[in-house]
Amino acid sequence: MTDNGSSRRERGIQSYREVMTLDPPTRSDPTFNEGLLDFVFAEVWTRPGLSRRDRRFVTLACVAAADAVAPIEEHVYAALNSGDISYDELTEVILHFAVYCGWPKGSLFTQIASEQWERIHRERGTEVPPPTPIQPLSTAADPELRLQGGEEAFRVINETPSAPARDHPYYGAGILNFVFGEMWQRPGLGLRERRLVTVACVALDDTQIPIRSHVYASLKSGDISYAEMKEVSLQFAAYYGWPKASYLASVIEEINDQLTAG
């Protein structure tokens, strides 16, 4: 069979079914047909090099950041209904996302996660399991020990020899005390998964230094390979647009050159 237009549309529909766990709606607009089906589903989601599960972490961060209610609902449903991501993992993704993209956006994401989780159980005729009770913090309660733990986690996770000085509230009370002192160290979501969410978040926020530092740490640690990271940038481009992806793609090349030359 030749690779003509109709077979491409068929591949898009098939990919949509697999990813979204539903049949695509019948639509007549080019955004959906030529854009989403023919390109995003037929040609991005189907690529080897990054698993469907991994592509979901990037996509979830993008739809949540865009505040687009229907896409958040659809992708949350698909992530849970496919079994690719567990509900407890999703709730950690939301916390991680809220820290990187702000609590206001996390609020809608949380609400939609609960609603879609209920919808899935309703469709299956099963009971929604009781929520997992809040886990005791795995990190020190003592403020000084917590800061020290945050400094150590900052160095390890960022693959950097030094942590920032504590004397700026952004760093002392924020980054060291909470973001690295607690949040990144939480169980329930792997470091690789946290990196996928983070790379999407810093890329959509497009502040240059965090993009560089998280791409560097992801590649340097080996948690995400160079080939995978290039797929992350394509997935991100599809879900947050080419302008922001352009900088991410150029940083990936540059950091990879630097790491392979070193």
Place this chain on the structure above:
Amino acid sequence: MTDNGSSRRERGIQSYREVMTLDPPTRSDPTFNEGLLDFVFAEVWTRPGLSRRDRRFVTLACVAAADAVAPIEEHVYAALNSGDISYDELTEVILHFAVYCGWPKGSLFTQIASEQWERIHRERGTEVPPPTPIQPLSTAADPELRLQGGEEAFRVINETPSAPARDHPYYGAGILNFVFGEMWQRPGLGLRERRLVTVACVALDDTQIPIRSHVYASLKSGDISYAEMKEVSLQFAAYYGWPKASYLASVIEEINDQLTAG
């Protein structure tokens, strides 16, 4: 009659009626009265140098990016109801916008476009025409020819002698294969209109290199003049705020200096 406050308000109300195709609501807050009527409608939309139709492309991209439901509804309605932009053009604007600002935001934009198109026909007592059938792609289906076409379109549209290497998925599978290999080459929306949407999208995304390259290509190609581009930046400032417009305005000056010095 002197140009005092009351005549300015009158000009704002008159401009609102012409642009929005409806009477303004009665409001008591300064955001609407002193801001939107006295400035945005009285003094931005009424400026010569960029047509009302052209200002709509910039504005539609801004309201869609801002996820503000009511402004999207109002500006989509006004664009269609005034006859300034046809429904088929609007659907191409949405596809172009979705590619530049991400599919999640395109989803709401699409939904609102359908709703407002129905509203207009309901108000007029006419039938919504059947959707325009999907057009055959004007570009090659063969993957290699499609990539080659994308490289050529990239060079022509960006006014640049070379296209990026294919070996990064962001470029090969994304930019060359789809964004320039198909999307920019679609009939149904002119190149000038695509540039207006794109400049607004890259400006609100505030990634530096895409802003520079699209302002450069728009001016260099002559599709948008320097005088028009300055109006684009003011229109953008009104709808996406001064901080981001400030960078766009400075890039326009710089690129114009470079082009006129050459």
Place this chain on the structure above:
Amino acid sequence: MTDNGSSRRERGIQSYREVMTLDPPTRSDPTFNEGLLDFVFAEVWTRPGLSRRDRRFVTLACVAAADAVAPIEEHVYAALNSGDISYDELTEVILHFAVYCGWPKGSLFTQIASEQWERIHRERGTEVPPPTPIQPLSTAADPELRLQGGEEAFRVINETPSAPARDHPYYGAGILNFVFGEMWQRPGLGLRERRLVTVACVALDDTQIPIRSHVYASLKSGDISYAEMKEVSLQFAAYYGWPKASYLASVIEEINDQLTAG
């Protein structure tokens, strides 16, 4: 003298000098002249009803969110150089902003704050004072007490009878444990100032429920009056665009109606 164009421009220049603590640059584009000078400086910053200091909190959040380097530099410089906001207050603003709009954007904001603080001291020929050492947390270290403190602060600050359940990490580990358990309770920035920053952050993030809850709490507590809040919305419109301000303005009206009817 009549209120003609030149007196308005003069008012804009004078206002620019007072707000930005520098002479405006000479520019020829309408974004700067007809937009920023004639409207934003002549007609927004000069309005009574909200102090210049208060307008700065809204503006700083907007420019930081927009990632526009030059505007962040200019407004940080102006806030500090005018004496309207102290450096220690600014660092708390940055932490608060980072929590609401994400750490990546906070990183650039922090860096620029340090640079502009050094610039001011260099211009004055004075020494940059040593940074204020990190203060001991004023809140409980014990995880259970911290959560309880977060629940109490959530109720008081949000003017609501109940706090969210702890069993979702977004709420348990994030909102209750850190955002209300520590951040909002920090000394160094008043509750009114934190509300001004927060309203700007939730408005630019455009998620509906947080906008409503923070506008409600600000008005209900009396920390920000209805008349002041309307000025917040105009200031926000100038710095983040009308589409997002339009929703904020409509929520303010609705909540005020609800509170005055009660």
